[in-house]
Amino acid sequence: MKTDSQLQQDVMAELRWEPAVHATQIGVEVEDGVVTLAGEVSSHVEKWNAERAAQRVNGIRGLAVELEVKLGALDKRTDVDIAQSARNILSWTGSLPEDAVKVLVEQGWLTLSGEVEWQFQREDAAESLRSLPGLTGVSNQIGIKPSPSATVVKAEIEATLRRSAAADAKAIGVEVHGTSVTLTGAVHSWAERDSATRSAWGSPGVRKVIDKMSLVY
Numbered sequence: 001m002k003t004d005s006q007l008q009q010d011v012m013a014e015l016r017w018e019p020a021v022h023a024t025q026i027g028v029e030v031e032d033g034v035v036t037l038a039g040e041v042s043s044h045v046e047k048w049n050a051e052r053a054a055q056r057v058n059g060i061r062g063l064a065v066e067l068e069v070k071l072g073a074l075d076k077r078t079d080v081d082i083a084q085s086a087r088n089i090l091s092w093t094g095s096l097p098e099d100a101v102k103v104l105v106e107q108g109w110l111t112l113s114g115e116v117e118w119q120f121q122r123e124d125a126a127e128s129l130r131s132l133p134g135l136t137g138v139s140n141q142i143g144i145k146p147s148p149s150a151t152v153v154k155a156e157i158e159a160t161l162r163r164s165a166a167a168d169a170k171a172i173g174v175e176v177h178g179t180s181v182t183l184t185g186a187v188h189s190w191a192e193r194d195s196a197t198r199s200a201w202g203s204p205g206v207r208k209v210i211d212k213m214s215l216v217y
Helices: 004-017 044-055 079-092 119-129 150-163 190-201
Strands: 026-031 034-041 062-069 101-106 109-116 137-140 172-177 180-187 208-211
Touching: 004 026, 004 034, 004 044, 034 044, 044 062, 044 137, 079 101, 079 109, 079 119, 109 119, 119 137, 150 172, 150 190, 180 190, 190 208
Parallel strands: 034 062, 109 137, 180 208
Antiparallel strands: 026 034, 101 109, 172 180
């Protein structure tokens, strides 16, 4: 098991390795395996890349992101301009039904709402807008339409987990209540945890995934 000092050094090294991040502007603190990123970044996408870089480090038990997006004078845009650009991009995103996603922008913060059938559509909407100039943040509140029966959903998720080389299906429990899925058990890395949650989200109609899995190293 890594010490807090080792985790701090590893996270700092991973941030330096990530070309989309200005690592010198980001402070890293670790306490009891929980990493906190603090400082300033120049865009929302840089903040997101810093978060993803930290999650790649093995041994992290939790991550708090306290990075402030501070736009340069040339990067600032009006909320109306951002909203119009966002609507255009969503209309060009082939995986999304027409007018399924609504946008709201307030002081550069973009909130997505509406309803789609699949989690990948929900993710595509946010991903397509992540690099939009002028953003200070993105809140993805897009809902997912009702699912088939709990028995069908559970069977589909368990089958997906068995097919996944990145997750140990036998170590992960799946409970379905309505449109919510709860995952329990032990995983051995962030990648395995991510694979399990993606498997759960991949079932049609799942609207909420509750991650109660524990990281065991």
